[in-house]
Amino acid sequence: MNIIDELRWRGAVNQTTDEEGLKELTEKKQIGLYCGVDPTGDSLHIGHLIPFMMLKRFQLQGHHPVIVIGGGTGAIGDPSGKNSERVLQTMDQVKHNEDALSAQMVNLFGTENFTIVNNYDWLSKLSLLDFLRDYGKLFNVNTMLNKEVVASRLEVGISFTEFTYQILQSIDFLHLYRHENVQLQIGGADQWGNITAGIDLIHKVEGSDTPVFALTIPLMLKADGTKFGKTAGGAVWLDPKKTSPYEFYQFWINQDDRDVVKYLKYFTFLDEKEIDELAEKVRTQPEKREAQRRLAEEVTEFVHGKQAVIEAQHITKALFSGDVQDLTAGEIAQGFKNMPTVEVSKEKKNIILWLVDDTKIEPSRRQAREDVKNGAVRINGEKVTDVEAEVDPGAHFEGKYVIVRKGKKRYFLVKVR
Incomplete structure (x- = not known):
């Protein structure tokens, strides 16, 4: 299947400037294509991931993706989708973000048949007079005002x-066409005006028959009409320090039946036959949530690696069964990150006093005795029924944690200081 036909089947094409011409070009030769990201933060979130998944699909078919880290454009701010001016960052913060984003891109794309560039390298060399004379003359203000990205502001x-952001982004496309053999720019639906401005610039400078193309991706909405990628806890980040691989895995496995097939098409590299089989299982056996499990496995492996999938599944199984003894300290840090948390010393103590005085998990000694006698308290996965039992906080999980379960589902993370 041609790469453009595949993207159409996956529902990943919003607009193209010349779809037939692009299809013909990609069948004749391997092309260079790019997508940019401004270093406004030090991690991508899953909303950012969508266009980069498209670049990855091109890479897997032999084409050459180029990632532009916007050290230049990021220093001034993109008006897209904003109702106010972006707060300018210090150059030190921009540099930190550039390094972090570059590392994430290498993780996604590897080091073969892939290039990362920074538009600061060429934009910073433009003098004001060069900018106005060589580029400003080629942009009509009326046309710029009519671009949705500007008109909305x-x-x-x-x-x-x-x-002027769209002029700078246009210069990027021209530079990459000249120096990296880039003929296609990919971006979100809100980037259409900026991308086509770049095509117009290339046609004015290099000739109207220059084969360069634009492709944008639809705005992704969930079945309930809300924006994809947001949760009650905020964004789902690719940085494992911001969103642990276990949380990342859980995000995908908890997707609605109405959305899961769409996400399998967007975010996995499974073929049409396998996705159709999973879609049928969603229809006939939704309670098994096989499509969600496969989605979670595929995306987590792509972003964090196979070992992260194994750990996420291990944590999930342990939390469901209550059998937490075999978890590692690292897995506990992931799986219990959002559980109620207290800190205690390493001092050994009677379980009743420990539950009431040290952890405050129990409201009173009477209630603590009752819960322990009734078998409602588990320490590190083991049921404790003896009110004279002693808790040794440093005995398990590298001496860092104690896991308390009260009743069937209430977990507490006790950190040992």
Whole structure:
């Protein structure tokens, strides 16, 4: 299947400038293509992941993806989708973010047939006079004002700095066409105006028949109409320090039946036959949630590796069964991150006093005795029924944690200091 036909089947094409021409080009030769990301933060989240999944699909078919880290454009701010000016960052913060994002890209794309560049390297060399003479003359203000990315800001106002963003992004496309053999730019639906501005610039400078193309990806909404990628706890990050691999895995495994097939098409590299089989299982055996499990496995492995999938499944099984003894300290740090948490010393203590005085898990000694006698308390997965039993906080999990379960589902993480 041609790469453009595959993207169509996956529902991943919003707009293209010349779909037939792009299809013909990709069948004739391996092309260079790019997507940019501004270093406004030090991690991508899963909403950012969508266009980069498209680049990965091109890479797997032999094409050459180029990632532009926007050290130049990121320093001034992108007006896209914002109702106010972006707060400018220090250059030190921008550099930190550039390094972090570059590392994430290498993790996703590897080091073969893949290039990372930083637009600061060429934009910073432009003088004001060069910018105005060589590029400003080629942009019509009326046309720029009609671009949706600018028009949406006119009512509340937009600075000249952010107004010029589309010129800088256009210069990026021209530079990459000349120096990296890039002929296609991919971006979100809100980037259409910026991308086509770049095509217009290339056609003015290099000739109107220059084969360069734009492809944008639809805005992704969940079945309930809300924006994809947001949870009650905020964004789902690719950085494992911000969103643990276990939390990442759980995000995908908890997806709605109405969305899971769409996400399998967008976020996995499974073929049409396998996705159709999973879609049938969603229809006939939704309670097994096989499609969700496969989605969680595939995306977690792509972002965090196979070992992260194994650990996430191990944590999931342990939490479901209550059998937590075999978890590692690292797995506990992931799986119990959002559980009620207290800190205690390493001092050994009677279980009743420990539950009431040290951890405050129990409201009173009377209640603690009753719960222990009734078998409602488990320490590190083991049921404790003896009110004279002693808790040794440093005995398990490298001496870092104690896991308390009260009743069937209430877990507490006790950190040992």
